[in-house]
Amino acid sequence: MTAVDMTLEQALRERRSVRGFQDEPVPRATLEEVFGLAQLAPSNCNVQPWKVFVASGEVRDELRRRMVERASTGEPVRPDYDELPRFEGVYRQRQVDCAVELYQNMGITRDDKEGRARASLRNFELFDAPHVAFFGMERDFGVTVALDVGMYLQSLWLTMAAYGIGACAQGSMRYYPDDVRAVFGEPESTAILCGMSFGFEDPDVAANQTRVGRAPLSESVIFRDKL
Ligand SMILES: Cc1cc2nc3c(=O)[nH]c(=O)nc-3n(C[C@H](O)[C@H](O)[C@H](O)COP(=O)(O)O)c2cc1C
Incomplete structure (x- = not known):
């Protein structure tokens, strides 16, 4: 499989969070192409600080099993x-709007605590994706270096969109980093920032109807050319 002929604008417009997947894994050759392109992401002084752990097959199954067990038993x-x-303020409002849109599509009302808990657990079930990637860096690197990992993440996500691969970045994948280190044989000095479940989208999953908007440009960007 090669990248569909997609403009950058199309990739930016079509990328979105996918939260329901088909079982079929992405072929290894495609994974290497996609992650190879994301590797072109820029970073401060080109240090390329991202450490990326891609779990598929048995490794994905084991991590999912551990995370679901911990999350469902309320482990801290x-x-x-x-x-x-x-x-x-406005940030809280946007957070609520996003949750309302997602839960509405999933048929979960605001006071349905159980439904919300189930929706939250879907994160640890990886939304049934055949792959999950974890993104980390050396523990001592600070917020400036974390920016580089963010650059990587968006490069990867856009590349996946161009290849027809659905994905959802997940801050929730940083909750049990010891399992990631144990399974990948990483030292304590490797810290996990977040993760991303990915694979081929299952369009029949209700959560995948979710489309969230963006604030008008004027709320985020200030153009000024006169003092
Ligand atoms: C760093 C990061 C962490 C995220 N964590 C989660 C998560 O844990 N669970 C989830 O369902 N969505 C998560 N998201 C997806 C956001 O909710 C989503 O990107 C946002 O609502 C915008 O929607 P869109 O991606 O469809 O454009 C995360 C996104 C980012 C960038």
């Missing part, structure tokens, strides 16, 4: 980095 999470801040 142990992320390598602090939790998300408590969003307020």
Whole structure:
């Protein structure tokens, strides 16, 4: 499989979070092409700090099993980095709008606690994706270097979109980093920032009807050319 003939604008417009997948794995040769292209992501002084762990087959099954067990029994999470801040004001509103859109498509009402818990668990079930990637870096690298990993993540996501591969970045994949290190034989010095489930989209999964919008440009970008 090769990249479909997609413009950058199309890839930007068509990339979205996919939360339901077919069983069929992405062929290894395609994975190498896609991750090879993401490797072109820029980074501060070209240090290329991203450490990427791609789990498929038995490795994916084992990580999913461990995470589902921990999450469903309410085991406390142990992320390598602090939790998300408590969003307020406009940020809180956008967070709520995003959740409402997703839950509505999944048929979950706001006061359906059980439904929301089930939806949250879908993260650890990897939305049934045949692959999950974890993105990390050396533990001591700070926020500036984490930016580089973010650049990598978006390069990868857009490349996947161009190849017809669906994906969902998941902050929730950083909750049990010890399992990732254990399964991949990584030292404590490797810290996990987030993950991404991916594969071929199952269009019949209700969550995949989700489309979230964006704030108008004027809310995010200030152009100024006069003092
Ligand atoms: C770093 C990062 C972490 C995310 N974590 C999760 C997650 O844990 N679970 C989830 O369902 N979506 C997660 N998302 C997906 C966002 O909710 C999604 O990107 C956002 O709502 C915009 O929607 P779109 O990707 O469809 O454009 C994450 C996205 C990013 C960039």
